[in-house]
Amino acid sequence: MRFDHRHLLGIEPLRPDEITTLLDLADRYVTLSRQREKHANVLAGLTQINMFFENSTRTQASFELAGKRLGADVMNMAMQASSIKKGETLIDTAMTLNAMHPDLLVVRHPHSGAVDLLAQKVNCAVLNAGDGRHEHPTQALLDALTIRRSKGRLHRLNIAICGDIAHSRVARSNILLLHKMENRIRLIAPPTLMPSGIEHFGVEVFHDMREGLKDVDVVMMLRLQKERMDGGFIPSEREYYHRYGLDQDKLDCAKPDAIVMHPGPMNRGVEIDGTLADDINRSVIQEQVEMGVAVRMAAMDLLARNLRARPKEVIA
């Protein structure tokens, strides 16, 4: 069982066995979280700072809960309201925080690569909670855990990812992870929402949703940002729902036991039919939220172990 990383910045540097290690540990934290007494002390004495440069309720709450269940001292910083407005650069903010000796830093930032940059300047473990359109590793890991628990395996599955792939860090991390675990990945989106060079990612590309969903085991829907709906990337919300929204009729093309996933928050009636999202036989959306806490507990636990194994060093 190995996990040789100082930070969790993305799925790209992870090996398949490391992903399995993390998911195995997360499984145990699911069990813990379902008990009345949910506490473990593996992060006792450590300080976790959540730094969100972009609005987030769900991910931030999930990281906060994960830290608290493991006994860390958790602090939330709403970065939008603070120093950025005063003109402080990201590096200065990082140096300031570093001086407070955090052990785990959870960062979300609107620009791709910003979390990597920050990680070079601090001597704690950094977890990427989403950077621009680049990666969102804990989301991909929680999706993987949900799939593994629901399908009994995380390989040789047909998995469709549908929606705004071009602007989605969730899609990128999921493509990388599911590819590493040897699944067949299909991407379904209008061409305007498909990133360039996607044909080199080892995926199959579909512009017709029914064709793309044929015989898949897993349907992952992505959120369509409101600001992209009005004629910029797609003609209209209703045309999008008609062609790319998941409803019972389109889902019937998939395998009868196919599961439906969504990273949330959902736009009911835009990318997914409301009734379908609530269908407990098909939708695993609530499980995804539960797995999110467990996966984040596992990720922080593993990084904290590596932190303790390493002699304390100082970055000038």
Next chain:
Amino acid sequence: MSKLLFQNARLIDPEAGTDSLGSVLVEDGQITAIAAGDSAPGTPEGAKVVDCRGKCLAPGIVDIGVKVGEPGERHKESLGSAGLAAAAGGVTTIVTRPDTLPSIDTPEALEFIRRRANEAAPVNVLPMAALTKGREGREMTELGFLMDAGAVAFTDCDHVIRDTKVLSRAMTYARSLGALIVAHPQDPGLSAGASATSGKFASLRGLPSVSPMAERMGLDRDIALIEMTGVAYHADQITTSRALPALERAKNNGFNITAGTSIHHLTLNEMDVADYRTFFKVTPPLRSEEDRQSIIEAVRTGLIDIISTMHSPQDEESKRLPFEEAASGAVGLETALPVLLRLYHGDAIDLPTLFRALSLNPSKRLGLASGRMAKGAPADLVLFDPDKPVVIDRFKLNSKSKNTPFDGARLQGKVLATYVAGKEVYRSA
């Protein structure tokens, strides 16, 4: 009368396309005699002899499109520091860009540059002026007055003039003055907000990207305007293979068009950005390896006329930011020669061809007498050892800004000495 004799030199003559041993006599800042082989023209009385020991002697580099931080950003680069950097890099003439703060768009501002340059820089400094006021693409500048004040060309740099009516009028007016327009061919709509070239790499890194086709679209538009107005036009950077057929057709049609490219697009590709290394962020963004190869080929055949450093000094604060927010540009004056010699050592290009693009063609385009290894040409010369191994250390650069993408690079080629009008302005330690 000062006399200088370069003996035992490997003479690079871009005009004749030759690379052979010989000697050069310089009198009063001009080349007055060239002798081939060992048969030196005798040592004229009172001449100082420079034994070149078989190293290369070539016409000094004429660099179109150097950004200097004066006025406005002197902390990034002054005319003094740029001049020292140029001399250390074998660049004998720098043609400055007007994308300063404020823009060089009045004869007064241009005179300021010329005066400062004479005081501060050991190399020739020729200023370009903005084509439109404030480089805003709305009203043309006083092109006539600016030419009288010494502007050698007009450019809005990387600001593309969107309004074709404004551009066509400026071109028509420039045509009547015989002025050269330097433009950045790029479709402004497609390239808005982009910091990478679209493709697998940009998608993997999640960077906003632009299709390489945007360059061809910009060039196609400008070529139509050249046909319409008959203006003399130079495309500052052609970096994609898709733009080359359009360029070739325009040249075959006899339009007054030349094209340049940058040292970065000849020696780096998009993958060099790796983990968001902002020192590799340039405008236009680095391209694919296929594009890089076709640009090298175009320089070799002469379809692309000119190589520039596109020297763009940026301080640490402008670069130590997330990739999308970081400033664009790289310094290049001092590293250009060793970096480009990679192409020579890789057998992609020979030295006379390289100096045709670095010295001869830019001089011709600007109507300068320099850039030649010939009798009567000014003795703007660079003496260099093409084989000497060097390791680039950015903190040893003369530029005030240290944003080179080649920090730590192991290269071959070192400038030994630089001469401007026969005067030694640099000698390596």
